[in-house]
Amino acid sequence: MNERQNRIETALRARFAPLVLEVVDDSAKHAGHAGATEGGQTHYSALVVTDAFIGLSRVARSRAVHEALAVEFVGGLHALALTLKTPDENVTVTFR
Numbered sequence: 001m002n003e004r005q006n007r008i009e010t011a012l013r014a015r016f017a018p019l020v021l022e023v024v025d026d027s028a029k030h031a032g033h034a035g036a037t038e039g040g041q042t043h044y045s046a047l048v049v050t051d052a053f054i055g056l057s058r059v060a061r062s063r064a065v066h067e068a069l070a071v072e073f074v075g076g077l078h079a080l081a082l083t084l085k086t087p088d089e090n091v092t093v094t095f096r
Contacts, residue, residue, distance in 0.1 A: 002041055004072060005025050008044060008046065008072060009021060012068060015068040016064075018049055021047070021048055021049075022046065023044060042077060044080050047083045048065065048084050050087075053086045061082075
């Protein structure tokens, strides 16, 4: 796990107390694309399953995650693919 991935996981755990959390560095898949840097750590995917999303729309969930990771976006995080679910929603996605 790299430094940014660790910080992302730490921030998401602190903010949402997820039951399921998977964060994957997809940077190597985006080499040469906009926002990609030679050192990587720019493109990620995240699966978050938490009670904190109950009653929130997909947009509200995404906004909450982006707010929790605002420092990372300012610091070079370029793209974040999100799968955001409540425990009652069917979760069939895995990144590993």
